[in-house]
Amino acid sequence: MGGDGGMEYPMATLITGADRSISSLAGVAIHELMHSWYQMMLATNESLYAWMDEGFTTLASCEVMNELRRTGDVPGAYTPMPYVDLYNGLRNLIKSGREEALSTHADHFTTNYAYGVGSYTKGAVF
Numbered sequence: 001m002g003g004d005g006g007m008e009y010p011m012a013t014l015i016t017g018a019d020r021s022i023s024s025l026a027g028v029a030i031h032e033l034m035h036s037w038y039q040m041m042l043a044t045n046e047s048l049y050a051w052m053d054e055g056f057t058t059l060a061s062c063e064v065m066n067e068l069r070r071t072g073d074v075p076g077a078y079t080p081m082p083y084v085d086l087y088n089g090l091r092n093l094i095k096s097g098r099e100e101a102l103s104t105h106a107d108h109f110t111t112n113y114a115y116g117v118g119s120y121t122k123g124a125v126f
């Protein structure tokens with residue numbers, strides 16, 4: 001119980017896949033850690049505003065992973081423009097004609113493609 005008498009909701013994150021590469025494990029771990037800030041500290045509602053939670057998390061994860069590549073802590077090439085893939089993904093969604101409004105409830109998107117690129121990628125670009 002919080003000091004204001006409200007309920008607190010614990011959150012558990014599972015990171016699966018023992019055969020993942022170190023880059024994949026680092027990427028998902030960083031993404032989930034970023035949720036601790038963008039969802040839990042800022043108290044965004046992922047069902048109503050998925051783009052806020054996933055978008056800010058994706059942006060921060062992109063920055064951190066790129067820095068870890070620069071320092072050599074994870075394999076891969078550092079780039080001075082880490083957002084190129086995000087812009088390309090958003091452009092592809094728009095060109096497909098399948099984009100949906102980000103005000104759509106997370107459970108009510110017509111396609112997972114529109115939800116995923118809209119929430120994660122368009123949110124990050126925003």
Ligand SMILES: [Zn+2]
Pocket residue numbers: 031035053054057
């Ligand atoms: Zn996420």
